[in-house]
Amino acid sequence: MSTYPAPFARLIRELCKLPGIGEKTAARLAFHMLKEKREDVLELAESIGRLRTEMDLCRKCFGLSEAAQRSDEGGECKVCQDPRRDREKICVVEEPADMIAVERSQEYKGLYHVLHGTISPLDGVGPDSLRIKELLSRVQSSAIREVIVATNPTVEGEATALYLSKVIKPLGVKVTRIARGLPMGGDLEYTDAVTLSKAIEGRREI
Amino acid sequence: MRSPCVTPAIVLRSWPFGESDKIVSFFTEDHGKVTGIAKGAKRSRKRFVNTLEPFSLINLRFQDRPHSTLAFVQACDPIRLFKDLTTSLEKIAYASYLVEITDGLAGEREENRRIFEHLREGLIFVEENGPSLSFLTFFELRLLKLAGYQPILEHCRRCRRHFQEGSQIPWRFSPRDGGVLCAPCSTFRREAIPLSGEALDALAELQRANRILPHHLSLPSTVLREGRPALLRFIQFQANRELKSAPFLDAFYSE
Ligand SMILES: [Zn+2]
Ligand SMILES: [Zn+2]
Numbered sequence: 001m002s003t004y005p006a007p008f009a010r011l012i013r014e015l016c017k018l019p020g021i022g023e024k025t026a027a028r029l030a031f032h033m034l035k036e037k038r039e040d041v042l043e044l045a046e047s048i049g050r051l052r053t054e055m056d057l058c059r060k061c062f063g064l065s066e067a068a069q070r071s072d073e074g075g076e077c078k079v080c081q082d083p084r085r086d087r088e089k090i091c092v093v094e095e096p097a098d099m100i101a102v103e104r105s106q107e108y109k110g111l112y113h114v115l116h117g118t119i120s121p122l123d124g125v126g127p128d129s130l131r132i133k134e135l136l137s138r139v140q141s142s143a144i145r146e147v148i149v150a151t152n153p154t155v156e157g158e159a160t161a162l163y164l165s166k167v168i169k170p171l172g173v174k175v176t177r178i179a180r181g182l183p184m185g186g187d188l189e190y191t192d193a194v195t196l197s198k199a200i201e202g203r204r205e206i
Numbered sequence: 207m208r209s210p211c212v213t214p215a216i217v218l219r220s221w222p223f224g225e226s227d228k229i230v231s232f233f234t235e236d237h238g239k240v241t242g243i244a245k246g247a248k249r250s251r252k253r254f255v256n257t258l259e260p261f262s263l264i265n266l267r268f269q270d271r272p273h274s275t276l277a278f279v280q281a282c283d284p285i286r287l288f289k290d291l292t293t294s295l296e297k298i299a300y301a302s303y304l305v306e307i308t309d310g311l312a313g314e315r316e317e318n319r320r321i322f323e324h325l326r327e328g329l330i331f332v333e334e335n336g337p338s339l340s341f342l343t344f345f346e347l348r349l350l351k352l353a354g355y356q357p358i359l360e361h362c363r364r365c366r367r368h369f370q371e372g373s374q375i376p377w378r379f380s381p382r383d384g385g386v387l388c389a390p391c392s393t394f395r396r397e398a399i400p401l402s403g404e405a406l407d408a409l410a411e412l413q414r415a416n417r418i419l420p421h422h423l424s425l426p427s428t429v430l431r432e433g434r435p436a437l438l439r440f441i442q443f444q445a446n447r448e449l450k451s452a453p454f455l456d457a458f459y460s461e
Contacts, residue, residue: 020225121302122219122260124450155260155302158292166295187248 008034060138062114062131063099079103079112086110088145091200092135092164094118094152098188102150107197110148113138118156119163127163135164139173146174148203152188165206176203208270210280213237215266216325218309220258222248230258230279232266233308233325238316242268242277257282261291261301261329275314288333296337299454304328304345310445311353321352331418339434340425342455346437347413355444358385359410365391369403376400379436381443399439405432 004012008030015026033041058065058077065077079085079099089110093099099112115130139147147168151157165175179202188196215232218239223229228247232240247254257264263286268277291301308325312318328345335341350356361368362377363385369377375389378398386406392398401409408429412422425433442449 121299121451121454122306124448124453126454155292155298159295159298162293162295162298190248 057096057114061099061112062096062116062134063112064096084109088143089148090135090138090144090146091148091150093150093188094157094160095189098150098152101188101191101196102200105197105200107200108148110146115151115160118151118154119159120156121159127167130160132164132167136167136171139168139171144173146176148176148178148200149206150178150188150200161206175206177206178203210267210269211237212265212267214285214322215240215264215282216305216322216329217258217260217262217264218305219260220244220247228254228258229276231309233305233312233322234266235319235322236317238318238321239309239312239314240266240268240277241275241314242279244279244282247279254279254282257284257287259287260305261288262286263288263326263329288329291329291333294336297332299451300332300337300342301329302451303342303449303455304332306449306451307346307349307441307445310441310447310449311349311355318352321349324348324352337455338423339430339455340423341418343409343425343430343433343437344412344415344418344422346441347409348415350437350441350444351413353444355384355440356413357440359406359413362386362388362391364388369406371403373403376402377406379440381440399432399436401432401436402428405429409433 004027011030011033012023012026015021015029016023021029033044054067056065056067056075057063058080059075060080061077063077063079065075067075086109090113091099091102091108091110092113092115093102094115094117096114099114102108102112113131113135115132115135117125117130119125119127119130135147138144147164149161149164151160161177165177168175178199191199213234213236215234218231218233220228220230223243226246226248228244230242230244230247232242234240244254244258247258262284265283265285266279267281268279271278288301291297304325308321312321324345331341357379363380363383364387367388369388377386377388377400378392378395379386379401380392380395380398383395383398386401387395387398404426405428408425412425415422438449438452
């Protein structure tokens with residue numbers, strides 16, 4: 001990399017930190033940015049910078065949300081704020097990207113809760129490392145009647161679903177698991193909308 | 207390139223790699239532990255469906271790649287997917303622990319068919335019978351023996367004296383000495399774990415067994431209470447790493 005001028009090498013080093021980008025791809029992107037119009041490149045740089053100041057996690061569901069502009073604003077995402085959503089259902093997903101995938105299926109009209117991970121004995125990740133406490137207090141303090149567990153069909157996703165069922169059922173709330181239209185080892189984020197909407201339709205009680 | 211190998215294998219675990227691939231480690235019947243890269247496994251719904259999840263028993267086809275320690279995973283066909291292992295948290299915790307300690311004690315590419323058999327039978331046992339700390343203790347002792355780390359439990363590791371029946375002074379299990387030490391020999395091994403005569407006898411008997419028998423399945427609670435931490439510490443010492451799934455056994459303790 002020492003063959004590149006310093007600013008160029010610096011950009012390549014930064015780009016290489018991104019997932020799926022090796023040195024060759026990084027160099028290709030950097031050359032592309034050199035050729036682009038100056039405004040376009042600055043626009044990209046600004047969008048990246050603003051991402052972290054203007055995006056935040058929804059303080060209710062922990063999905064992606066625009067950051068509160070004033071301190072008296074709630075810091076809630078569009079879904080949580082929408083009065084038309086069914087407030088008796090919560091769909092629990094692993095990551096913000098999964099919430100977006102379920103929204104895309106257009107089948108589901110309830111609320112969400114994003115755990116930010118899964119229970120994984122092999123990685124030493126237990127329930128305390130996830131947003132499960134927050135989920136329980138939401139379930140206890142509102143009119144929730146059904147929790148739909150839409151974790152991935154993997155061993156970790158199953159472990160998480162089983163744990164949630166174990167702790168939520170005693171609260172008198174129905175816990176369902178989305179149907180196994182998805183293959184074991186699959187990934188919600190990469191599942192097509194039709195399969196996903198069928199899976200939500202065919203959920204079963206756990 | 208060498209020609210591909212085909213062998214039954216159990217998936218130990220997998221990690222996402224880049225946007226679409228997975229790194230997977232297997233315990234194979236013919237080649238011991240094999241770690242490889244499964245291209246497209248994270249996204250493709252056709253090639254590796256159902257077969258790269260932990261505990262799956264599959265037929266693995268892989269090829270070694272020049273200049274790489276990672277094999278190229280060509281195909282995985284299911285033999286037995288242990289679907290009932292994921293029907294309870296306790297079973298998942300136990301199965302995770304079995305694959306984690308096997309992974310920790312087995313060397314890469316060290317052929318050991320008996321370890322493969324032992325792990326396969328262990329997973330079948332947990333799937334069919336549910337969690338049992340007594341079974342787990344048997345599994346650990348036999349795995350240690352098959353992997354060449356059998357701890358000395360019959361006599362003091364240093365002076366070779368045998369435990370005096372009826373003696374009330376406990377001996378101590380010392381992971382770095384590879385077995386038990388009598389009371390005088392363990393004076394300077396304060397970190398070693400006390401084991402009563404009852405626990406010593408029961409563990410030594412279990413260690414001699416080649417397969418689990420019904421009376422092994424109800425080890426007295428004193429034996430479990432003393433024996434479990436001793437074996438856990440020993441396995442962590444030999445594997446030279448912390449066993450992440452171990453706390454999950456306590457959390458869902460249900461024996
Ligand atoms: Zn929200
Ligand atoms: Zn001695």
